[in-house]
Amino acid sequence: MPTGRRSGGRRHNVVQLRKYERAMEESPLHPFELHNWVPISLGGLDISINKAVVIMWVVVSLVAVLMVMAGSARKLVPGKLQSLAEIMVDFIRGIIMDTMGKDGMRFFPLIATLFLFILFCNLIGLIPGSYTVTSQIVVTAVFACLVYGLSLVLGFFLHGIKFLGILVPPGTPGWLLPLMVPIELISQLARPISLAVRLFANMTAGHVILGVLFGLSISGGLLIGWLPFAFTVAMNGLEVGIAFIQAYIFTVLTCVYLGDAFHLHGHDEHAH
Amino acid sequence: MDSAAAALLGMGLAAAGFAGAGVGIGYIFGKMIEAVARQPEAEARVGKYMWIGFALVEAIALYGLVIAFIIMGLRK
DSSP: OHHHHHHHHHHHHHHHHHHHHHHHHHOTTGGGOOOOSBOOEETTEEOOBOHHHHHHHHHHHHHHHHHHHHHHSOOSSOOHHHHHHHHHHHHHHHHHHHHTOGGGGGGHHHHHHHHHHHHHHHHHTTSTTOOOGGGSHHHHHHHHHHHHHHHHHHHHHHHGGGGGGGGSOTTOOGGGHHHHHHHHHHHHHHHHHHHHHHHHHHHHHHHHHHHHHHHHHHHHHHHHHHHHHHHHHHHHHHHHHHHHHHHHHHHHHHHHHHHHHHHSSHHHHHHO | OOHHHHHHHHHHHHHHTHHHHHHHHHHHHHHHHHHHHHOGGGHHHHHHHHHHHHHHHHHHHHHHHHHHHHHHHHHO
16 A cells, blocks of 8 residues: 555656646746735735745844844854854945945945845745745836935935036046937936846846756656756756845945945045 | 747847857956966955956846747737
């Protein structure tokens, strides 16, 4: 009897795998579909609870608990957790000091929150069965619009109407202005879009590649299927790196945009 | 031409943009190796910018992927 049950389990697994294979063939994006767990509607606004929302709660509580625990029992000779927190804080401070200078430290809470949230979202998405929240363009677009809107508000608040000078690169001769201003305007408007799409596309593409490779190893069988499967191991390693780099890039570009609004044409104006 | 076939061709053409990103990534790592070979002590500083450049170039390739997905969505 036990043998019968075991083979039944294997048959069940095969059925599951075939189902996955067929779904991957139909659309490689099907792992990113979200289904409402608890449908909630607030005045026509859909605020249902689904997997992405739950994972976001997990990420937020994980980061908060980790940082509070690391900071609650501070010692001169830090333990493991405190060292980790210190390295992260030092890393984020380094980014801010390099791109914005000393007065950028006012934005440390915002930048640190963005970095840790994106980093943990990216990393948690690598656990099988979990969900990458940053593979939803809604999430990344909200972050990008927030950052870009903040840089605009900050620029107009600090420099007034002179902030429009950001559309004129320093040292442009007058006759080039009709050409340079539209180009600069387009490059400014492309900033939030590229910021959002970069993170979203990186996260989505990594998981699609993994999904396609797993599909290949299932349909390849034992004879040749181990090859794409071995490749997924390497891809997973690359994905961990990408998760870090993308969180880092997002943070650096946030700092650069905010720094542009701060200093308007580089550090020389800031020096006086 | 069948519109479904045209969509598939378009998706393939969007993927062809990866060639440019391949050139870019090769250029970045090649220049990085060149720079480190000349000045090994600069590795940490150059490496930081290399990874930023790598991620930016890779993102350009993925814009092509996004366009392919948009075409796939339009296909139905």
